[in-house]
Amino acid sequence: MQETTDRPRVETRLDRGSGAMIEIADLWKSFGRVEVLKGISLDVARGGVVAVIGPSGSGKSTLLRCINLLETPDRGHIRVGEREMQFGRGRRAASTDRDLAAFRATTGMVFQHFNLFPHMTALANVTAGPTIVKGRPRRTAEIEGRELLAKVGLADKAGAYPQHLSGGQRQRVAIARALAMGPSVMLLDEVTSALDPELVGEVLAVIEQLAREGMTMVIVTHEIAFAQEVADRVAFMSDGVIVEIGRPAAVLENPQNPRTQNFLARFHRSRAAAP
Amino acid sequence: MQIIWFYYALPVVLGIDIPATLAAVLVLSLYTGAFYAEIVRGGVNSIERGQWDAARAIGMRRGQVMRYVILPQAVKRMVPPFMNQSIIQLKNTSLVSTIAVADLLYEGQMITAATYRPLEVYTMVAVIYFAVLFPLTLKASNTTSPAPTDAALPMSPHSVTDLNPASRRKPGPTGQPLRRSMGGSRLSPGRGIE
Numbered sequence: 001m002q003e004t005t006d007r008p009r010v011e012t013r014l015d016r017g018s019g020a021m022i023e024i025a026d027l028w029k030s031f032g033r034v035e036v037l038k039g040i041s042l043d044v045a046r047g048g049v050v051a052v053i054g055p056s057g058s059g060k061s062t063l064l065r066c067i068n069l070l071e072t073p074d075r076g077h078i079r080v081g082e083r084e085m086q087f088g089r090g091r092r093a094a095s096t097d098r099d100l101a102a103f104r105a106t107t108g109m110v111f112q113h114f115n116l117f118p119h120m121t122a123l124a125n126v127t128a129g130p131t132i133v134k135g136r137p138r139r140t141a142e143i144e145g146r147e148l149l150a151k152v153g154l155a156d157k158a159g160a161y162p163q164h165l166s167g168g169q170r171q172r173v174a175i176a177r178a179l180a181m182g183p184s185v186m187l188l189d190e191v192t193s194a195l196d197p198e199l200v201g202e203v204l205a206v207i208e209q210l211a212r213e214g215m216t217m218v219i220v221t222h223e224i225a226f227a228q229e230v231a232d233r234v235a236f237m238s239d240g241v242i243v244e245i246g247r248p249a250a251v252l253e254n255p256q257n258p259r260t261q262n263f264l265a266r267f268h269r270s271r272a273a274a275p
Numbered sequence: 276m277q278i279i280w281f282y283y284a285l286p287v288v289l290g291i292d293i294p295a296t297l298a299a300v301l302v303l304s305l306y307t308g309a310f311y312a313e314i315v316r317g318g319v320n321s322i323e324r325g326q327w328d329a330a331r332a333i334g335m336r337r338g339q340v341m342r343y344v345i346l347p348q349a350v351k352r353m354v355p356p357f358m359n360q361s362i363i364q365l366k367n368t369s370l371v372s373t374i375a376v377a378d379l380l381y382e383g384q385m386i387t388a389a390t391y392r393p394l395e396v397y398t399m400v401a402v403i404y405f406a407v408l409f410p411l412t413l414k415a416s417n418t419t420s421p422a423p424t425d426a427a428l429p430m431s432p433h434s435v436t437d438l439n440p441a442s443r444r445k446p447g448p449t450g451q452p453l454r455r456s457m458g459g460s461r462l463s464p465g466r467g468i469e
Contacts, residue, residue, distance in 0.1 A: 070328055097336050105334025115329035119347050129333035132343055174329075181333050 020079075021046040021185055021216040022067065027076030028088075029062055036062045037073070038240035044185070047214040051227035051248070054237035055263060060220040061112075063237070064187045067218065068107040069100055080107055081184040105133055108178030112190040114170040116162040122149060122173045123158040129181045141180075148176040152206050168199030175206055185216040192223060204230075224267045228252050236260045278302045282374040299371035307364045314360060318353035319345060358415040362408060369404075379403060 022044040029037040036059045044050050052060045065071040067078060075088025083103050116125050126145040130136040149158055152172035162170055171191055178186060188207065192200045204226050211217060211230050221227055227234055228248045235245040236257070244257045255261045282298040293301075322345050330340040372381035383400040387393045 065328075068332060070331060101331070101334045101336040101339075104332055107332075109328075109332040111325060111329060111332075113325055115323075115325035117326065117329070117344055117348075119351075128330075128343065129335075132339055133334040177329075177333065 019045055021048065021081060022218065023077070023079040024067070025077040027063070027066060027078065028074045029059075029066055029071060030074060036240055037066065040076070040240075040242055042235065042242060042245075044216055044218060047216055048233065049211045049215075049217045049219065049231045051231035051234045052218060052220045052237055053222070053224065053227060053234060053263075054243075058237045059240045060237050061189050064109070064189050064218060064220055067185075067187055068104050068109050070104075070109070101133070105129070105181050106184050108181060108183035108186040110171070110174050110178050110186070110188045110191045112193050114162070114167070114174045114194070116170055116174055116177070118162050121159050121161055122154060122165065122176075125162070125173055126176045126180045129177065133181070145176070145180060148179055149173070151179075151209075152176045153202070166199060167195045168202045171195065171203045172206055175203075175210075179210075185218070186210065188217060188219045188221070190220050190222065192221070192226075224252060224264070236263065238263070277306060278370055278374055295371075295374050295376045298374060299376045303364065303367060303371070306367070307360065310360050311357065314353050314356045315349075317356075318349035321352055322348050355415060358411070362411050362415065365408060365411070366404070 020043040022042070024040055024042045027037050027040040028035070040059075040063055042050070042063075052063065054060055062071060066073045067080065069085075073087045077087070078085045080103070083106065085103075116122075117128065120128060123142060123145050126148055127138070127141040130141040130144065131138055146155065146158055149155055152175055154169060154172055154176070157165060157169060157173070162173070165173065175191075191207070192203055195203065200223070204223070207217070207219070208230050219227070219231065231248055233245060234248045234251040235242050236251060236255070236259070237243065238259045244251055244255060244260045251260065252264060255264055278299060281302045282293060282295060285298075286292050319341075326344055326348070327340060330344040335343070368378055369380040371378050372384065375381065377385075379400055383396050387396045390396070
């Protein structure tokens with residue numbers, strides 16, 4: 001699938017009680033000669049919501065994909081909950097497909113293009129993880145699946161196939177599918193970018209509710225206003241590094257770094273132009 | 276050509292004798308096996324990368340992704356090219372008459388040689404081929420009839436039903452014609468649901 005020279009080593013150990021749910025230190029990743037992440041460090045507190053903003057190609061999505069190991073970092077350190085991984089020089093440890101899968105099962109990811117399984121109903125999409133990965137009995141998985149669909153406001157769409165759902169409905173099914181695995185963190189990758197404007201609200205409402213319930217989340221988004229509302233910290237990424245990070249009010253209203261100022265100026269201008 | 280080489284040249288190389296029937300079966304199997312393999316490969320590769328991402332993100336292992344997510348979708352896309360290839364293969368069987376294997380065409384030639392009635396004999400041969408192949412062709416066209424579109428699956432609209440022998444091209448080793456035909460066909464799982 002992907003070229004990996006250094007395979008990650010997954011170690012399970014007790015949470016050291018630092019309070020941080022996600023701990024990333026000095027993370028590097030390159031695709032061929034292009035360095036996408038250049039030494040990212042980021043901590044997310046338990047129940048914290050970090051919004052990652054920044055121009056296209058700044059490495060936001062790659063960062064998310066590294067956190068749940070869909071991409072293997074070149075070097076660096078990642079801890080999510082109780083699972084810890086170290087990548088890089090000399091760390092050529094045997095990490096099996098099974099370990100990686102177990103790790104990913106504890107992190108929920110929602111994608112820009114939904115990536116629902118088109119040959120399954122909404123309910124089957126949601127129950128696929130619990131039944132196939134966790135081996136839960138179908139009956140209990142379906143009861144829980146229906147509850148999750150109800151939670152995202154789609155109780156009546158359990159039997160519908162993805163192609164008969166609107167974009168907003170699909171994305172809410174995708175969120176329910178991720179939640180079905182009982183993840184300790186949720187990674188949201190531009191989940192509203194592919195939606196029609198009038199459908200964005202229903203998806204953001206679900207995410208807001210998750211934040212209120214104390215779900216730890218990393219949200220890559222272009223919705224600056226939403227970031228301001230739901231996140232307790234905002235990180236601005238540019239060119240593979242986190243240029244600025246802090247409270248939303250500080251970063252978004254009063255950015256210190258010129259690159260952040262430049263990026264946000266466009267947004268503020270367009271907001272000022274709006275009625 | 277492959278048939279002739281297998282029957283006449285290979286025995287010289289290996290120093291063994293291959294019965295004509297065995298040579299015919301061997302060649303047709305290898306030949307069509309290559310194309311079937313390409314259909315399977317193309318079918319699996321035609322599934323979007325996002326499906327892998329999503330399945331792995333909820334913790335599925337490679338084998339599980341293949342079994343529960345990729346193959347159910349890929350097999351549906353494989354059916355039409357698979358049927359096309361099978362029909363082509365059935366027609367290819369007539370080639371074994373070149374090494375004197377007693378297939379339909381070969382028997383026809385024998386009868387013609389004995390009776391000097393080519394018109395009746397070859398007409399009959401053609402009718403038999405038609406009778407066998409036409410229903411299959413219809414079935415294949417049925418399978419490829421347009422299904423409800425799915426915006427989540429951006430696919431090419433090319434049709435697969437190219438059963439006209441005149442336009443039949445031998446797909447190159449790159450499998451280009453096959454891949455082109457991959458996208459067009461799909462049986463929607465949701466047909467008739469609404």
